[in-house]
Amino acid sequence: MASDSDSKTRFSDRVEDYVRYRPSYPADVVTTLGRECGLTASSIIADIGAGTGILSQLFLSNGNTVYAVEPNERMRNAAVEWLGGNTAFHAVAGSAEETTLAPTSADFVIAAQAFHWFDRGRAKREFTRILKPGGWIVLLWNDRDETGTVFAREYEQLLITYGKDYLQVKHRNISESDIAEFFRPAEMTVRRLRNFQDFNVDGVLGRLRSSSYVPAAGERNHEEIMQAAGNLFARHQQNGLVRIEYETVMYLGRAK
Numbered sequence: 733m734a735s736d737s738d739s740k741t742r743f744s745d746r747v748e749d750y751v752r753y754r755p756s757y758p759a760d761v762v763t764t765l766g767r768e769c770g771l772t773a774s775s776i777i778a779d780i781g782a783g784t785g786i787l788s789q790l791f792l793s794n795g796n797t798v799y800a801v802e803p804n805e806r807m808r809n810a811a812v813e814w815l816g817g818n819t820a821f822h823a824v825a826g827s828a829e830e831t832t833l834a835p836t837s838a839d840f841v842i843a844a845q846a847f848h849w850f851d852r853g854r855a856k857r858e859f860t861r862i863l864k865p866g867g868w869i870v871l872l873w874n875d876r877d878e879t880g881t882v883f884a885r886e887y888e889q890l891l892i893t894y895g896k897d898y899l900q901v902k903h904r905n906i907s908e909s910d911i912a913e914f915f916r917p918a919e920m921t922v923r924r925l926r927n928f929q930d931f932n933v934d935g936v937l938g939r940l941r942s943s944s945y946v947p948a949a950g951e952r953n954h955e956e957i958m959q960a961a962g963n964l965f966a967r968h969q970q971n972g973l974v975r976i977e978y979e980t981v982m983y984l985g986r987a988k
Contacts, residue, residue, distance in 0.1 A: 747806045751784045751814070753931075753938035755874050757844065758980055760925045762794050768921065769868045769984060771796075771840065778838035778862060780828045780855075781846025785811030785821075787872075791842075792818050799838065803827040829854035833862045841987075842870040848906050852914055863987045870984050871911060874927055877977040883968040884977065890964065891945070894957035898945040908983075915985035927978040933965045936974060 765771035773795030779788045782800035784807050791798050792815060800815075801824045802808040808823050815821040826832040828843065828850040841859045843850070859869055878888040891898045912920045931939060940946050940961055947954040968974050 747784065747810050749938045749942040750807070751810055753935060753942045754784075754786060755927060755929050755976075755978060756786055757790055757872065757874065758925045758927050759790070761872065761980065761982065762790060764923050764925070764982060765840070765868075765870065765984075768923070769840070769870075775839040776837065778831065778833060778841045780831065780841060780843040780859075781849065782811060782823075783807045783846070785815045787842065787844040788821060789815060792820055796820065798822065799824050799831075799833055801826045801828070801831045801833070829858055831858055831862055835861055836864045838862050838867060839864055840868050840870060842872070844872050845874065847871045847873075847911075847914075856914060860987050867987050868984060869915065869987055870982060871914075872980060872982045874978040874980050877979070880977060881968075883964065883974055886964050886968075887961075887976070890940075890957055890960055891943075894947065894953040894960070895943075895945040896947055896951075896953075911983050915983070916988075918985040918988040921984040923982040923984065925980040925982070927980045929976045929978075930973045931976065932972055933962060933969070936961055936965050939976065 762771065771794075775796055777788075777791045777796045777798045779785075779791070779798055779800045782788050782802045783804075785800055788798045788800045788811065797820045799822045800808070800811055802811065803826065805825070808825065811821075812823045816823070824832060828846070841863055847855075863869070877884045879885055908922070929935070929939070937958055940957065941948070946957060965974055
């Protein structure tokens with residue numbers, strides 16, 4: 733696992749590609765939280781590890797007030813540039829362990845694509861502190877399909893072959909039982925949704941560059957992985973596009 737300081741800075745040189753090429757989350761995330769957790773347009777959301785605001789935007793579109801807590805200044809600034817014109821959006825220089833938010837100030841604490849970077853014990857105490865009584869913790873990830881198609885399997889092999897620390901930091905190193913332990917003594921509910929991105933070759937390369945474990949320009953294996961990805965696209969494209977499939981996995985539980 734990366735160090736605490738590394739986890740808060742490792743995406744600094746990926747911001748532009750992160751904004752352009754990372755997947756959003758399906759609208760059914762909001763629908764599911766409304767049906768199962770009582771989310772309404774008046775619910776206050778603390779988006780922890782908000783990054784460039786991808787998840788924040790989904791809740792702003794639902795009418796929610798969103799406090800986007802992000803320790804990385806460049807990513808936080810990108811979120812402000814995109815979403816700062818919405819008065820319901822509040823960028824916060826903080827972390828999962830020290831959000832700086834007021835006690836009992838949020839109805840939902842939500843972390844998308846970020847929980848695997850947290851100090852779990854400190855984060856749990858902080859989430860409990862800032863949630864209103866009966867509030868919900870929601871952890872979610874876009875799990876990229878690694879095996880369902882030949883393209884998916886070969887894309888995964890690119891990351892294993894050329895990635896800097898891919899196998900060490902990938903979020904699937906955290907098991908579902910680890911996540912359930914985080915929620916205890918509350919019960920944890922799991923919900924799964926379909927998601928995907930269709931990319932041309934520039935999109936495939938940009939999606940790769942957005943990942944912190946992919947060598948950046950000037951680093952060892954950067955040219956090799958970009959060349960291999962271009963060849964992979966050429967083999968599998970149909971009408972100039974390939975599809976990256978995801979399963980959006982949601983873990984829900986009340987704070988205790």
